[in-house]
Every structure is written in C-alpha cells, then in structure tokens.
Amino acid sequence: FGTKRRYLDSGLSHHNIILGERYQGLLGDIFNKQKLADDFSLYLHMPTITDPSIAPDGCEGFYVLSPVPHLGSGTDWTTMAQPYRDSIIEFLEANYLPDLRANIIAERHINPLHFQNTLNSYLGSAFSVQPILTQSAWFRPHNRSEEFDNLYFVGAGTHPGAGLPGVLSSSIIVENLIGGANEPAYVRSTPGLHTMEQAV
Ligand SMILES: Cc1cc2nc3c(=O)[nH]c(=O)nc-3n(C[C@H](O)[C@H](O)[C@H](O)COP(=O)(O)OP(=O)(O)OC[C@H]3O[C@@H](n4cnc5c(N)ncnc54)[C@H](O)[C@@H]3O)c2cc1C
Incomplete structure (x- = not known):
C-alpha cells in the first residue's frame, strides 16, 4: 500500500x-x-x-x-x-x-x-512443499523425474527448495543434469573461468 x-x-x-x-x-x-x-x-x-x-x-x-x-x-x-x-x-x-x-x-x-x-x-x-525433514534435501521432489526420461523439475516445490536462491539453484542443477557437464554451469558460462582440474 x-x-x-x-x-x-x-x-x-x-x-x-x-x-x-x-x-x-x-x-x-x-x-x-x-x-x-x-x-x-x-x-x-x-x-x-x-x-x-x-x-x-x-x-x-x-x-x-x-x-x-x-x-x-x-x-x-x-x-x-x-x-x-x-x-x-x-x-x-x-x-x-x-x-x-x-x-x-x-x-x-x-x-x-x-x-x-x-x-x-x-x-x-x-511457499510450496513445506520444508519439514521428510520433505527436505534428498526427500524433496528430485530435479530429474524418476518415472520419465528427459523430464526435469525446477522451482520452489523441488530440490533444494523455496526462495529465490533455492529456485535459481534448482535451475542450475537441472542445467547440469541435462548438459551432463563435469563442471558447474557458472564455470561453463563464464569465458576464461576454468576449474582447478582443467588448469593443471
Ligand atoms: C509473499 C512472498 C514473499 C516472498 N519473499 C521472498 C523473499 O524475500 N526472498 C526470497 O528469496 N523468496 C521469497 N519468496 C519465495 C519466492 O518468491 C518463491 O519461492 C519463488 O518465486 C518460487 O519460484 P517458482 O519459479 O518455483 O514459482 P513462481 O514464481 O510461483 O512461478 C510459477 C509460475 O508458473 C505459472 N504457472 C502455474 N501453472 C501454470 C501452467 N499450467 N501453465 C503456465 N504457467 C503456469 C504461475 O502463474 C507462475 O507465474 C516469497 C514468496 C511469497 C509468496
């Protein structure tokens, strides 16, 4: 108001x-x-x-x-x-x-x-699924479907949970699951940034 x-x-x-x-x-x-x-x-x-x-x-x-x-x-x-x-x-x-x-x-x-x-x-x-112990972390709906291939979930009702940091994290997790990359999405999408393994 x-x-x-x-x-x-x-x-x-x-x-x-x-x-x-x-x-x-x-x-x-x-x-x-x-x-x-x-x-x-x-x-x-x-x-x-x-x-x-x-x-x-x-x-x-x-x-x-x-x-x-x-x-x-x-x-x-x-x-x-x-x-x-x-x-x-x-x-x-x-x-x-x-x-x-x-x-x-x-x-x-x-x-x-x-x-x-x-x-x-x-x-x-x-705030979607209540974050009690049995609905948190691994117990929260997974980001990759357990029933269907190539079905992925992002958002407050999935892992890791509600709130903008959690929701954005779920999208990065899914990006990595789909891409099958060995390094985090933020590394791949940042030109010039490499993991320690790549550097050595
Ligand atoms: C009052 C309030 C205050 C909050 N304050 C904060 C805060 O200060 N900081 C913070 O980090 N988080 C805060 N949150 C939590 C945060 O806003 C949510 O966790 C986050 O927005 C959830 O993102 P989402 O993409 O999962 O869902 P949403 O942002 O709800 O987006 C889902 C979208 O999908 C659309 N949709 C639904 N069904 C369909 C359909 N069938 N077809 C097409 N579209 C559809 C909906 O209309 C909606 O636009 C707050 C939440 C509330 C309610």
Whole structure:
C-alpha cells in the first residue's frame, strides 16, 4: 500500500519483523490446527525509507505480509479477506503509522485464493512443499523425474527448495543434469573461468 504522507518518524526500518505475543501458538494454529487466528505476526517492508524515488514525492510505500494457513483450513477468503485486511491496517495505525487509513492512496491485497486461482498453487500455498525433514534435501521432489526420461523439475516445490536462491539453484542443477557437464554451469558460462582440474 502507498500513503500520501511520509512516516520517517515512525521508528520503522526498511525491514521490520513484528512478532505477536504468542508466536509459537500462532505457528501451531497455522501449521498444525490449520486455523486462521485472530492475532498475527507481520513482516512490514518500508522500502521508501531507503529509496524515496520509488514513490511520488512526499509519499511512502509499504508491503505487509501476514502468514496464514493454506486453503486446507477451510477459511472462506471471499468473506474473510476484507476484515482480515482491516484488522492489520488498524493494528498498524494504532502502533506504528498514525492516521494510516486516512492516508492510504494506493492498495492491493492478495490471499491464498490468488495463489490457487491465479498462480495455480496447490491449496493456495505461498511457499510450496513445506520444508519439514521428510520433505527436505534428498526427500524433496528430485530435479530429474524418476518415472520419465528427459523430464526435469525446477522451482520452489523441488530440490533444494523455496526462495529465490533455492529456485535459481534448482535451475542450475537441472542445467547440469541435462548438459551432463563435469563442471558447474557458472564455470561453463563464464569465458576464461576454468576449474582447478582443467588448469593443471
Ligand atoms: C509473499 C512472498 C514473499 C516472498 N519473499 C521472498 C523473499 O524475500 N526472498 C526470497 O528469496 N523468496 C521469497 N519468496 C519465495 C519466492 O518468491 C518463491 O519461492 C519463488 O518465486 C518460487 O519460484 P517458482 O519459479 O518455483 O514459482 P513462481 O514464481 O510461483 O512461478 C510459477 C509460475 O508458473 C505459472 N504457472 C502455474 N501453472 C501454470 C501452467 N499450467 N501453465 C503456465 N504457467 C503456469 C504461475 O502463474 C507462475 O507465474 C516469497 C514468496 C511469497 C509468496
């Protein structure tokens, strides 16, 4: 969301982790009970504190993330999205951003239905396969299909996992699997760069 005023006196930083009173219980609600809790813990991003040029003069830009259970929870986001959004904005207004509601001039919010219906993500999951021990490292879906020759997988749901570093790593792994190269892709694609074995 964007505001028509700056919030440089808010005490906020570029990255802000705002933990609720019962962080462990909240995680239990999300991952074990699969229920949408009344409280939340937030990641609040305020990039304009570092680079004001990404918003119009005198304005501030924010991004707020609240972890919630996937659609297996049965949460009806067609009715819950607006009140959930309202409670977060009211919380931010009461604790960090005075008069926030009156100052918001641009806003977009998404929920697990967007991840399911627009991004085709199973159960509207935002981070793909949960990285528990039995779904991590070798136990995660492999990058080469075990059923079909010449079928390869990249992305958050494969090895090594979600997040841009993991996703980019999966593409390099697949490039090496397909190419059958003896050296990493970054070595092959960098002119003049050779491995120690080649050098000697
Ligand atoms: C709110 C949020 C914040 C995040 N923050 C960070 C962060 O700060 N740092 C970080 O490293 N990672 C972050 N991540 C994780 C990171 O964004 C993901 O792990 C990564 O984008 C996954 O990449 P991907 O290519 O596997 O999937 P995606 O980026 O989801 O791309 C898959 C694409 O495939 C398309 N698609 C689906 N089905 C089909 C189909 N049948 N045909 C054609 N196209 C299709 C989808 O529309 C989508 O565009 C964040 C994720 C979320 C949700």
